[in-house]
Amino acid sequence: MSQKKRIAIVGGGISGLSCAYALRNDPNLEVVLFEKQARIGGHSHSISYTPPGSDQSFWIDTGFLVFNERTYPRLIHFFDELKVPVAKSEMSFAVSIPRKNGTALEWAGDTINTLFAQRRNLLSWKFWGMVIDILRFNALCKKLAKTNAIANSPEISVEDFLQKNRLGLPFRDWYLLPMVGAIWSCTTQEMLKFPILTLAQFCENHGLLDIVNRPQWFTVKGGSREYVHRVLDKLKEKGIPVLMDGIHYLTRHANGVDLHLNSGQIKTFDEVVLACHSDEALSIIQDPTENEQQILGSIPYKNNIAYVHSDESQLPAEKKVWAAWNYASNTPVGQGLDDSSAVCVHYLINKLQPIPVDLKEHQVIVTLNPHTLPKQDKIFQTIEYSHPLFDTQAIAAQKLLPNIQGKHKVWFCGAWTGYGFHEDGFKSGELIASEIMRNAHF
Known part of the structure; x- marks a missing residue:
């Protein structure tokens, strides 16, 4: 033998x-x-979370949170084989960018109501320019992903692609870079270097280029x-x-x-x-x-700090904008984005994972790289994660x-x-x- x-x-x-x-x-x-x-x-x-003022705990996730049948087929099969309990989740996305007057530009992609949660944006040609460019970008990337149109020039970056196709700064700063930064936990500078072909293929596979018929997302019940x-x-x-x-x-x-x-x-x-x-x-x-x-x-990898907390002031000021993923900038509208600062995203666990019915009024938030720390008495735990950085070389x-x-x-x-x-x-x-x-x- x-x-x-x-x-x-x-x-x-x-x-x-x-x-x-x-x-x-x-x-x-x-x-x-x-x-x-x-x-x-x-x-x-997964961590056992206890809301402030409560003696009841429940399990939440702080890293891996969601998956779907379209782009996680092997993981789905694995979970089925192990009889892992799952629950429906959502993947809504919101953006909050401060204005010089102390307010913020805020919107979310759920519905027309959340897109124009701030009614003044109905009269903003820059905001409408962003919306139109989102549709243009989606169409361009769909074609790119399906035809491999720049297969012979895979080094073309997001920045080059935006300039070549005259996609505006409102689209770049209020939508694309917040979305890419939230997905890959990277800085603005790193986002702009990202290969556009890889981004287009990823967005197409994950249904991010579709306005309707997006995949249903799930989470593991119990963490x-x-x-x-x-x-x-x-x-x-x-x-x-x-x-x-x-x-x-x-x-x-x-x-x-x-x-x-x-x-x-x-x-x-x-x-x-x-x-x-x-x-x-x-x-x-x-x-x-x-x-x-x-x-x-x-x-290479980059370290990011996650705070598990209940400080609602970290979320967008417009409550109707609150989403599963909430991107927050610290650079005022019109001044671009800080090239070096780590991306700040607030994950609202209430929208991502099942919360006990009698505790749903407690907002559970996982914030990655906050611009200002959550209130000390509302911080439950801090965790350090590392995420890979992808550029043309990677x-x-x-x-x-x-x-x-x-x-x-x-x-x-x-x-x-x-x-x-x-x-x-x-x-x-x-x-x-x-x-x-x-x-x-x-």
Whole structure:
């Protein structure tokens, strides 16, 4: 009987979990999952929230929140297999940009009523210009996504595309950059460098270029912890250990890969899956190849601080504008957007996840990078997240990933291999698992 191949998976986020789950039944493999944090899940981070003045708690998510059937097919199948409870959610979007007089330009995309929540905008030619340019942009991007019209020039940026097609500043500053910044948690400067072809394909796939017939969004009932616990139960059934220990560094040799753990131990494996962020993966490898340095180093990450709180003053002043995602600028109308400041988005959990009926009057908010901190007595918890930054260099590096996958006993997976979302993370872990199993049998 041949000896089992020992596989280490480094990282307990969606990619590491999907990889371990896919490998769990292979009799030729011995799998171990490592996680440096005190919890498993990565961006699947549920917390028990207690509203101010209440003694009742309920679970909310602070990272991964929503998914849909159109663009998360593998994740949907995964959840169905695990019998994960889900509930309908919404993906409404609002924008709030201060004016010099102390008020703000505010609108939301739900209905005509929320679009023109501020009736004065009915008489604003700049606002109407934004609306018209949204329709123009949608049509242009639909054509771009379907025809791959600039496939030979993928380096064209959002900024170049806007200038070429004479899309106005109100459209750029009041709609597009807020939307892109909210989706990818990046600065204005980073948004403008984003490859337009990638953006067009993403928006088309996610129904963001449609005014009607947008996909129904869902959330995990009881928090994403529900699916994480189910995966861990399946791994436990198969005897796959989950070790809460980080990797200080790894070294490769003729007989395999040595993992030097933060605890001081050294464990040897035949192959290692680095299911962590690209920058973390590069820092773990003590002897990276030139290709590994170039590819992993081209996809950086940026830290963002999330505040879980109940301070309603952080939301748009116009209550009818309140949406699931609320973008807030700190630069007055007409002055563009601050190139360097991190994007500020207020996620209104009441619109995203089920809240107990008797507590629905309590607004639960997760704010990413607030311009002014929520009131201290209304802050429940702060959490640090990291998000990948995508530009033309990063997109080009993604296409070169096959050149380093498994070549030197190390595999790479993570949401950063795609658009940066849960479906991307899940698919990347599943893909690496299939490659490992295929190699193990030949």
